[in-house]
Amino acid sequence: MKLDIFAPAKVNLFLSITGKRADGYHELVTVMQPLSIGDNLTIDTDSKELSFACNQKELAGEDNLVVRAARAWSRASGIKLTARFYLQKNTPVAAGLGGGSSDAAACLVGLNSLHNMPLSSQELAALAVKLGADVPFFLAGAPAICSGIGEKVSLLADFPELHYVLLNPGYPVSTQVIYKKYDLSWTKPKIRNRIGLSPHKGQSWANFLFNDLERVTLKEHPGLADIKQAILASGARGCLISGSGPTVFGVYPGKEEACRAANRLREMNLGWVAACKGLPG
Template sequence: MLEVLARAKINLTLDITGLLPGGYHQLETIMQSIALCDRLVFSPRSQGIELQTNSPLIPAGPENLVYRAAELLQRITGYRQGVHIFLFKNIPVAAGLGGGSADAAATLAALNQLWSLGLSREELLVLAAKLGADVPFCLEGGTVLARGKGELLTPLKPLPPLGVVLVTPFLAVSTAQIYREYDRLLPGVHPDTPAMVAAIERQDITAVAALLGNILEPVTAALYPQVYVVKEALKAAGAPGVVMSGSGPTVFGLCRDEGEARRVAGRLDPGLGRILYTRFCSQAIKLAVING
């Protein structure tokens, strides 16, 4: 059996720079792995893909990215044996933290090993891009500039284990709906991605906190004003930098270390949403063989 930790991500910056063929949005985003993770356990079986989960909020069939990742590997490689997968869900669902993408990336990496497929990193990244925009990053992890649909990855200088406070309001957001609203509203406040890259290169944490930005934030907040309520609460609690992650609704506060993140989290009203604190992580996936 294999146990895999699939880590969440946050977007330090998220910008849309145009449209790609097929109507996809052209992204420019700096993504960062965080220690918050789901746990997946993979066990071989003679045939078929069986997925179970501890969460009633996510499907356990072909509509789940984990299931689709396993199916994709079978289809591409011709591998005919099966797998049982148990997904212990901990990353908030539909929250802008890439939980589904992280689980799909973990499945690609785990089954490549469990099934002895011998696929290279480059081959896995190509398959990851077929599953979703964030899945390639969730294979790579760390601090990364992503472009295109999210599949063009440029590793950046790793940031230290900064603290992060995550507040996920008690609502779910549809990414597709947010992008449709973006196309309608076309908000004009773009994050300064080159300045953020430069700040990361010189490890200027004060500048990193000041340069956080997400072009989708006003779009999501127009539909769900709670996003701005959470943002102001995090600022008042002492977080040096605050921004929404992905298409939301999770808002995160950037802190100097995990201890500061714990203190900031403790000042927040539990009624704001699910409150978690964690830290930056340089690795997206951790695999371990269990029970031999």
């Protein structure tokens, strides 16, 4: 049996660091939305062994999150896993878009579906958080406020339809390095409290978009400031670095405006550009 699964990318519309745990993980509050752009994972159970391939050969190792998720699911379910996995990677790697985490979530959901749901949603969530802080969000598959290290997911109902342009400059950024260089003294409680006021309740996007990590990423990669200015000049209502970056996204009034902006930005040869919309869940 074969199953094709879409693994959406995401953007962080709001991200505030709230503290650091004894184990080194940072606690945060973030608003994330899955996107209409992402990767595609194919699982084929007509196989005598577990194998994994990817259109980007450098990602096809045993340490890929798809393989790790598959093995974790097999241990938890008690089902010996024999399947072929093929990942069509469509989004940049180490880009702040959650690609690896989304691929892992797609693997968990796909395997569970193909084997008649041996694990409950709670059991899948427990597996997800061990694979990565963003994986529980992708299991939920809808706009959400996430807290803790990201594993506490509260879905947001009636989230507005948003249109985006993503621009990635073509180099990876290490999430671990960005978090390590973040100074907790920069955290501002008043900014964090803004999370209770969602933009569809009358607040402008320019005032809502916020990312504590942006300060570090811009310092490490100052050229991203020029990309932000280019996105704003293309008509975005607001723009922000997603997660630890380096992908920058702009929020646009509608699909036509986003597509026009994407074409304009492609002509500037600043990097990988994609127009997309947010998924409601």
